[in-house]
Amino acid sequence: MRQAGRWLLLAAAMVLVPQAAYAQKKKPHKGANAGAAAAPAPTPVDADADQAAAPAAPPPSADQPAAGAAGDTSGASAPAAGDTGATGGDTGGMDICQITPDAPQCAAAKEFDLGAEAKKTVRAEIYAVQQEYVIKSGRFEIMPYFALTLNDQFVSHDAPGLALNYYLTQVLAVGVNGNWYQGLNADSDFNFQNRRAARIAVPLNEYQFSGDLNFTYVPMYGKFAGFGDFIFHYDAYVDGGVGVIRTRPIPVIDPDNRSFQWSTLVNFDVGIGFRIFFNRWLAAVLEVRDLMYFEKIENLKVATGAGAQDKTTWYDPDTHFTNDVQMQVGLSLFLPTSFDYRLPK
């Protein structure tokens, strides 16, 4: 019986040890200072509650815009904790926890022993954005958009599209996107003017659809004050990947004899995008993306006689490296729509 009890204790210890190890290994959040990161059991803070409180938090200086909201050093939070006995008198009555004790950041501050926290060594590094407005890690992004051709004066390849991404980390996502072009390829008047004036025909191609597997990297983020009145957040990203595109020539040189089928070609794509957040789950997106592939174009030479019907003579023997540069305008929806910060601000 005693042995059974020992075995049970050992089993319980084995279950608990890995959990403690995981907690230890977890890196502190980028936006939090070292003192807060060392707290034994940080309470997740609701993102929306934090947003509501942010305007009311008094910034102590221009270089430490958000430190007051953390509740670890500023006099604004000390009375709420109750442990230190500090009064908020030195703030000259600017203590939000005295005015609105139910404010979310006051409740968060109660979770900490401010006296003990104050004795810890603080890594004196202040981030430009203390707590990123949108946590992307572990969230899905759905991005419907419309793509407009930027670099083809002869045929435009406009297309609606959809991208789906999953953020593995705050800065890295993997996903897919697809465009549907068929029905929206448009031969331009400029093309006709050139044919008539210079008596030359430029081979044209149209697209059916494209689809790519992409990686997205988000190296830049920031915030803007609009008219000195409101603040909005943005980020910029680069993406790239590989996929397929289906194209076919539009018969221009010998339309009487030639009729082309769709061909599936491998493409590579790179892009750079800019995202403005309306809230924590909805953003407007502007992206410029280049789809690169080797195009099969119509042969400028026409075989005579029966050879004109020979399909092997319809294509130019060489493939041509093609850049299809698109501007994509769309919306970005993040799911789930809400999230918790691991550490308080």
Next chain:
Amino acid sequence: MKRRFVRTVLASVLAAGALSTASAAEAQEIQLTGPLKGAPAARHMRLYREGRFEIAPSISFTLLDEYRRTILAGARLNYNVTDWLAVGVWGAAGAVSSTTDLTDRINVTAPRDPLTAINVNHAAAPYGNGNAPQPSFGDQTAKISYVIAPQLTFIPFRGKLAIFNKIFVDTDLYVAGGVGFVGIQERQDCGGTGQNLHPCSDPRTFALQSTSKIAPTGGVGLTFYPGKWFSIGVEYRALPFSWNRAGFDSRGAGTNGNFPDQKVDSNDETFKFNQLVTIALGFSLPTTPKLSE
């Protein structure tokens, strides 16, 4: 069915409206009861613009050119009346000009014969002289010589940018608008009657002549401030006006003027939404910015 669809759409719009306004209402609630009611969104902000002159040498690249690309070198001069409004002028001159792939292809493949004699540059009247080398088609394509644009700059957004979580720069976003005085070189008029003009098949008519245009211009740009007295700017600018970029006779005849009339004149000019990207390095005086409250 239709009524049901309308109800569904209305319900969706109302739901979306309620969702989008909910968070703003919460923020407002806190502001009303908080001690910083009415406080600015940012305090102790460096006012990089207010009361300062800026001179910004720039280099501009034309975009989406059909026949000829131009790189313009110039500068922007601004006086920032406030942190959100500036008056100034941007000027640039064409420094480098190169032909596009389409121009090169036309040059190589377009036949020099009676059908193209009025549109494609050729050696001797009426359309070439045996095996003599042909002049380049690129020589007849129009180019931008200079741009001078007095303008107002409006700076509604001001903030900061983090790059790789290591580099932090103050940034502003601006829109600029004004009037552009544009000098261009395009193919001279030809083929008219009673104006002592040569017929358009005459090789002399493919030479370019200077002329000018007045056009609206506007742009949007980002300015990054890595230091107190210098900045780096990236700007997109539109400069729309009509011009004959290829030197073709493409319009003027027919009931709607959409057919060639054997003349090259203003009827052959077509509207182009000319676009440029500009990179600028700005220097501000005085060298130290003010701080906001």
